[in-house]
Structures are given as C-alpha cells and as structure tokens.
Amino acid sequence: MSQQDLKSQVMKIISDHKIGVLSTVENNKPHSRYMTFYHEDLTLFTPTKMDTEKTEEIKKNPYVSVLLGYEEKGQSDAYVEVFGSSSINDSQDLKMKYWDEAFNQWFQGPEDPNYVFLQIQPETVRLLNLNGEKPQELNL
Template sequence: MNEDLKEKVIKILLNHKTGILSSVENNKPHARYMEFYNDGLTLYTPTKLDTEKVDEIENNPVVSVLLGYEDKGLNDAYVEISGSSSINKSLDIKNKYWNETFYKWFDGPEDPNYVFLEINPKTIRVLNMQGNPPQELNLHG
C-alpha cells in the first residue's frame, strides 16, 4: 500500500467531518450529508436505527462517500470512498464518538436507536491535488 497516499487520506479524513454518504435505494443513488469519524481508514457515521438509510444498507451495503472539498479553495484535495457499510451497535463506538449535540436526537450513548454506520473502504481516490491526476488506494479485505 502507498503509505504516503494513505497518510494524505487520513489527514483529509481528520480535517473534514462533514461529507456526503450515498447509498442505493431501489437501484438508484440516494445521497445525504452526514458527520463522519474515522479510525484509520474505517469511517463511522451516527444515525438512528429506524431510518431509511439503515434499511437501504441492509438491502444493499454498497456505499460511496465524498469528503474534503470545501468552497474556500479550488485546490482542496478531497476523497471519494467506495466500500461497504454495516450497522455497528457497539457501546464502545457509541461512547467513543458521543457528542453532547446528539441529545437532540438520542437519550444518551446507551439509547438503542443510536447506532453507527461503519464504512469499510474498498477503493479510496484522492482528487484535486494541485493539478495532479487522481490517485487511488485499493484495499482488500
């Protein structure tokens, strides 16, 4: 694996928390803005268990995530991540990423409706790197 590229990707993930998650609904893309957290290259995004995105992912785990581009700079590198998603109900993850603002939607970290989508990348493309062509990390596993 290209370690320099992996470091670039992780830096983008750490510096950009809001991105676009696209899942598949009735064989069509369905995109929405989400808040992302990362552990290395694995992404986590909080959601309610009783939402349509959870149903979509249970029906088809293939997802795409765009993270990093901001209108401040046309030179901002960003990542396009293709992978598979699953529902993570682990209390460790729920506690690790709990944020006080989540009280708007959940009773607390132990709320059974508070879960995470765990996104395991298969391919990560880094785009818009100062005029350089896109670079790709392929992950197997």
C-alpha cells in the same frame, strides 16, 4: 506519489473533515445526504438512528460512497472518495467513544438503542484534485 505518501494525504483529509456526503442505493438509484464522520484508520463511522431509511437501504444493498474534504475554495480543493461496504454497528464502546452532547436532540443518551453507527469498510479510496494531479487510488 508512493502509497505511504498517498495514505498520509488521505488520512489528513479524513482527519480534517468530519462532514461529508454519504451515498447509499435506493431503488437502484443513488441517495445522498450530508453526515458526520469519525474514523479509525481508514474505517469510517457515522452516527444515525436505527429506524431511518439509511439503515433500510444498507440492509438491502451495503455498498456506499463517501466524499470528504471539499472546502468551497474552488477547483484546487483536494478531496477523498471512498467506496466500500457498510454495516450497522451498535457497539456500546463505539457509542460512548463518539458520543457528543449535540446528539441529545436525536437520542436519549449513549445507551439509546436507536443510536447506532454505520460502519464503512473501504474497498477503494481515491484522492482527487490534489494540486491538479490525476486522481490517485490507494491500494487496500
């Protein structure tokens, strides 16, 4: 598969799946949880509170892993694995762009200073389990 075809497949999975698993590092061990993801090209954004363990873990070790795409259909489900570094982004433009009324249960609106995003800049992106093929890595 060409790199352009691979990127198209990756982008389709990222676009079609907003819920995925974010893994950070806590005490030199993986710490995983489900999160909601948005994207701009291959850069991922996930909303969170500034005063959570996720932000503390990322301040200590910015490297994360994200899994997106599995749909419980079995062994034929393709999914994307993203390895990258994360940073905290409190851009008001980003907060307004991705604000959802469902966030009202955690935040006092898009201006809430505790409402931030983890921005994940991919270093490696792999497409796995596509039609039984071997994992394929997107060159970044």
